Amino acid sequence: MYCVIIGATGSGKTTQVPQILLDQAIENGTGASCNIVCTQPRRIAATSVAKRVADERAEKLQDTVGYQVRFDAKLPKPGGSIVYCTTGILLQQLQHSPDEVYDNVSHLVIDEVHERDIIIDFLLIMLKKTMAAHQPTNCPTLSVPGRTFPVTERYLENILQELKDEYDKRELCLLAQDKATDQYLQAEQTGMNERPVDADSSTQEFVIDWKKQASTVGDTDALVDNKDDALVPLGLAATTIAHIAKTTENGAILVFLPGLDEIVKLDQMLRVDKPLGVNFNDDQQFQVFMLHSSIPDSQKTVFDPLPDGCRKIILSTNIAETSVTIPDVQYVVDTGKSREKRYDQMRRITALQAGRVQNGNYYALFTRSRRESMRAIGLPELLRSDLQEICLDVKSQAFKMPVRDFLAGALEPPSAVAVDTAMRDLTMLGAITEEENLTPLGRLLASLPVHPSLGKMIVLGLIFRCLDPMIILGAAAHERPLFASPVEKRRTVDAVKSAFSRTSQSDHIMLLNAFSKAREISSLNSPSATYNFFNKYFIHRGAFNSIASTARQIEEILQQSGLIQPSRGFEKTGLRYGGDFLNENSDSEEVIKALLFAGMHPNIAMNRGSMYRTCGEKHTFIHQSSVNDVRTLGPRHHILTFTSLSLSADGGRMNLRDTTKGTPLMPLLLAGQLSQSGPMLELDGWLRFYVKVTTGSDGALTRHNARNAASEIAFFRQTLDLMLEAAFNNLKDKSFSNDVLREKLADGLASILSHEANQIVPAWDDQERNKMDQRWLSPSAQSPNRRGGPHMGSRTRLDDRTVSMKDFERQIQRQS
Template sequence: QVRFESSMSPGTRLLFCTSGILLRRLHSDPSLEGVRVLVVDEIHERDCNSDFIMIILKQLLAYTRLDLKLILMSATVEAGQFQHYFKDVNPGGLPPVLQIEGTTHPVDQYFLEDAVEWTRYEYDKRDGFKSGKRKFEDMVGAERGVPNMNPAQRLTELSKAYKEWSAETGTKYSDRTLGVVAQIDCDDLVCMQFDLIVELCVYWTNAQTPGAILIFVPGWGEIKAIMTRLQQHHLKDYWTVYPLHSQVSSREQQMVFHPPPNGTRKIIISTNIAESSVTISDVVFVIDTGVKKEKTYAPATNMPCLDAALVAKANALQRKGRAGRCQHGVCVHLFSRMRWKDLDDYQQPEILRTPLEELCLQIKMLNLGGIAEFLKHAMHPPPKASVDYAITMLQDIQALDSEQYLTHLGKLLASLPVHPLVGKMLIYGALFQVIDPVAVIAASLTTKSAFVLPSDRRHDADLDRRFLGQERQSDHYAQWQAYRGWESASNQGYERHYCDQHHLSITVLQMIKRTKSQFIKTLLDAGFVKPSANSGD
């Protein structure tokens, strides 16, 4: 059972569901009557919902359901943390840990320098995706006593560091390869070279080694960008390419499990949905970009957002494990061995790095007591300042009263699977019958701005944004006007010209359109708008 699909019946004895479905079940059935065994998989991911459920289950085991059996599972987890967390509610003290060995074949692990050496890749700084973060390179500079390096210094120091590392470890790569790797690492902390990914697909295709290729990328925009490059390549007839993303229909997702047409190689481009949720048996080659979308806090909008970030070692090992299910596998991480050494072992729990307003509403909706007191029982309790800020913000928008009880608006916001600030925008948009522009603005706030600011034409781009904002001098209005213009241009066949003219990102606009559609569907499901109000989708 997932959010919009269910195969559950009165005869169901085994139910697979998402953490969100489990939370809704807890709302209507706090004691989980009729459930004898609960299995929670992929506990290493430590998202807010998982940590929230852990607190509830610990209390359930302590006071209400002493007979409930809880099984926590993961292929890569720090088991000791979970043992100590649940030891107080386990009759025998520390819960036992069972290690179950898999039957996978060996997987050879390679890194960026190997990919560059094999393909003779020429670095193009205009290619691919960059985040604008340079933490790794700044760290190298600080270690060498040059903390604030300009680009030329950064490249020189990083090149020296790679050559020293190669000499110290006895790892042999050509100076050319080490120079290209230094250039890529120097350019950005979170960086994907789309052309290098295509070159690896070409390399394995020419080698004629059978097996599907699985490519891990952070989001839909990167999936589309790589698909476009593969479909334009002269070897395209030898490839059958599938996207794998949460927004792809279940029927389309099933295609990745089928053998490709004769004479072609299956290439799957996926987000971390394929990291642990699915296993594709014929995958032999994995390309791990080392990047994921991570929920963080955006101070500019005062809301959570999905931002590109480096994976932790646990995630990278999960990705590596997707190869070798049917034969000897190969995994190439598109970051250097030096960077691998500095990756975190596990990702930071989401509860420590994201706004807590949605969680606070759920605590009140489930009648779990005081917010601050409840969150003290988390495996990693969030800072008191973060909790206080969330409560104050919910009171400011009148979702909680002065005694921290849910208001009528708070109950409505708790029923929507979006941040309360976005939820209130959408509810008011529906009430005042302006849902289309409000949904677009809300979507742009929760994704990113559609406006591109090229360094060499920043002044022109700023003038375009002001022009679209007209006399209102509103960024929100400018986003809405840009979106309307893009939709019109797309319908008339001059989408690219319009976006180039107004310095807009087609990928971001497509993302905004999908998010807007999700918002309107959420309002339809909750009964806030009638189907006739959804004229734009």
């Protein structure tokens, strides 16, 4: 039977309901056949709740209670049990062996459904479809009140009045000195109107807004309109924290912020500016904790009690909002902002966090009217995410219905436009046909634990014998950052990153070099030496292990598919994923970058000075966390590929995250839709390049030769496309990785990329294009080339620039 349980925070939905079911079965004499699976949206929740429930039952973990998360499982003994697992684990089991799940599991408890992430919605649709024939349609609902303590709520108007009553203007100077806070307060006090949300938009870049945010990518007007919404009033937050610290004596203060940048800035503001004269550097009075997935140490110690007279200040993202309870929290300061893809939800549970175990106080840094305009429940991730993965999953399950009809079974189905856009993207990727049938490539991509475009990048790495880098970069794309970011060591961490990037001008190659070195150290050295290396170079051990586990999983899938031969792995030998033969080009920066342009497409940017233009934005900038900046890249026209766009904390500009500088031939040969007109090559209808050819002793530019050169590029691209199409359609061929023709084309591509000269020039806008037309394309155009002919560069290989660890350390010291 079905049953919906609606329970207040702290009512025991997660910990008590599974135990009640198991205990009742034991009393009825059916305990041995009672096997309960309870899903959790996060790893930390699944593992911590399992340990807590085992403690409540006075048992050891793995007696009757266990957990299963990705790459880690402590399962209970057979014969009556409770297993807490992540939602994705259950979804995978249902996809691969549904009969086994239904035969062995007596109860499925789907927890935290209100979060409505895309995996939960997909799971609910699958359960609905597969169990419909066996279950009655009536669905009882149980409502369980929680044991929560009173919470006093204060909104912006109340907070400002309290501050004005208690302090003079000089003491409240931080409200005016912090530019974002000053602008934020002006906007709030003028009663800024909310804008409607376009739920049909298919873009999904990272933005900050009022827990419900319209996309900005491809919509410059939206960037301007949402600038005030994106402001995070850190000065107000710091002043409010100081006010609580001055006017109360006990209880931890929990502060919700959009992301790591705001956490770090607020920590610095508390320590440096000393709002209201409070000294947050005094360890006897205050301990500041930063809760974020990239700072694991704070997550371990934040639950520990502090000495009497010392208070916790916890700066957190929503990791502390629903997944964990911090017992001594009495005060919550909520900025009301969150950084997520396209939208975030308004979780009314926030105010209750302070009242779970004792009386609490909730400080909302927004007005009561603003609160009333927010969504009462979360907007499902299914309505705000890229649907390519879920559409591919639906096709791989061979449900006998169109994808649009399958997803229409969701509690709140995505729009037809969003589904059609995802299906069109999958068709362009070569994963499905026009008739919505799965191609051999699509079948393989559906089995890989990465986004379809990154999966195709990995297959390209296989074809062009550059497999190890593509597996690592694909595995790292959805994991936490490889580098830890201690606040006090940020400059040193930046220097370490710069040293690992060497001269590549690439965040991706920086990560690749760091991971490869960490892999080498961990496979060839003792655990203590490995620990020292990770600690010294700020490499997050958990992130490294997660990337390595995902990479091994990808390698195993490729082996099971027959595309590569089984290898011994790197644990004992230090071998690259896929073996030596499939990594003959893995030391070529040019090949790595070209495949990145293919995998990250359409994320391409072209610069004018420090400003970059993308397919949807005319004015973007490189994020400060990148190893690249205008000083190192120079003002001359160049192109980048990047992982994502993000809106700055003050809403002022769009930033490119994780960038790699490339050359024009890289996207022209492997990414997007290419068209040619004379000596002009255009990519995706917006990125235009002009081919420049010199002949003769005077180095004159000629229209005829430039047109021929452009035609050669277009022809080679066409040849590559045909080769790749044939390769993708023959993935089951046992000689797939040993094709002589593909080997020659791969060698040709590597050679061309490594000898590309500065003779393909991008144009920023129509005005610049007209100048180039007049200069190069008119019959009378004659311009000398100072070089006297084409310049042939030398191929750059990673192994040619290997440095000793001593040289590496000296480089870090110089840069930090």
